[in-house]
Amino acid sequence: MKILLIGYGKMGQAIEAQAISRGHQVVGIIDPARPETQLSQFGPAEADVAIEFTHPDAAFENVKACLQQGLPVVCGSTGWLHHFSEARALAQEKGGALFYASNYSVGVNLFFHFNEYIAAKMHQFGGYDVQVREIHHVHKVDQPSGTALTVAEGIMRHYPEKKRWRNDPAQAPEELAIISERLAETVGTHVVTYTSPVDGLELKHEAYSREGFAHGAVLAAEWLPGHKGVFGMKDLLGL
Numbered sequence: 001m002k003i004l005l006i007g008y009g010k011m012g013q014a015i016e017a018q019a020i021s022r023g024h025q026v027v028g029i030i031d032p033a034r035p036e037t038q039l040s041q042f043g044p045a046e047a048d049v050a051i052e053f054t055h056p057d058a059a060f061e062n063v064k065a066c067l068q069q070g071l072p073v074v075c076g077s078t079g080w081l082h083h084f085s086e087a088r089a090l091a092q093e094k095g096g097a098l099f100y101a102s103n104y105s106v107g108v109n110l111f112f113h114f115n116e117y118i119a120a121k122m123h124q125f126g127g128y129d130v131q132v133r134e135i136h137h138v139h140k141v142d143q144p145s146g147t148a149l150t151v152a153e154g155i156m157r158h159y160p161e162k163k164r165w166r167n168d169p170a171q172a173p174e175e176l177a178i179i180s181e182r183l184a185e186t187v188g189t190h191v192v193t194y195t196s197p198v199d200g201l202e203l204k205h206e207a208y209s210r211e212g213f214a215h216g217a218v219l220a221a222e223w224l225p226g227h228k229g230v231f232g233m234k235d236l237l238g239l
Ligand SMILES: NC(=O)C1=CN([C@@H]2O[C@H](COP(=O)(O)OP(=O)(O)OC[C@H]3O[C@@H](n4cnc5c(N)ncnc54)[C@H](OP(=O)(O)O)[C@@H]3O)[C@@H](O)[C@H]2O)C=CC1
Pocket: 006, 007, 008, 009, 010, 011, 012, 030, 031, 032, 033, 053, 054, 055, 056, 058, 062, 075, 076, 077, 078, 079, 101, 102, 103, 104, 105, 142, 213
């Protein structure tokens, strides 16, 4: 497959290694450090799919350009979802293909699945306070992490009394606390904790490297061409 990489930082480089190891060809790299190559030079004749991991402020423009240029796009950038309904509408209008996941790791997507199951059970039995904690490297620009937001949405689906999340340990009864920590080069750790006066229960995912994210993004890129619409890891993994 011919893959266009948009963003060549920590993730772009990890994805390039995965893509090559799976027999794909990287036909272009779009990044501010390589101004000689522009996204406008690429369409379906040049690339089968684009993989976008850049920055919260850049992602929507890149996704829009891919959809307008007829390129199926796998996007992993976080912090831009306030534009997601516009991206969805454009994918529909253009008959294009957009794949989005706040986290491409298969392990994290199992974590999302178990998170919802546990939230439903804990709410049914009651008596526990719930909170979400995410720990990432100090270079991360968005807070809370996209993954923590997906986890929080999964919990809130089963806790109707939790009306919104709050990025602070101090939570009102109608709020779900998401605690963010930035620590050295931590790749990405997410923990859901339930606490009662007599015991505690934790669900934790810890990424040891970026390989799992990159592997999932390449799996999505292999799956997406030929599909039309907006997709996520549930479609890919059948979860
Ligand atoms: N969904 C998932 O599974 C995962 C998502 N992420 C998300 O992916 C994004 C990137 O993460 P990461 O690779 O660690 O970040 P990095 O900062 O290491 O890399 C981002 C790269 O994108 C470049 N860039 C910035 N703007 C543009 C643009 N308009 N077009 C093309 N390239 C651009 C940056 O250049 P410059 O430095 O010059 O600005 C940089 O080289 C983040 O939003 C992160 O949260 C990360 C890991 C997993």
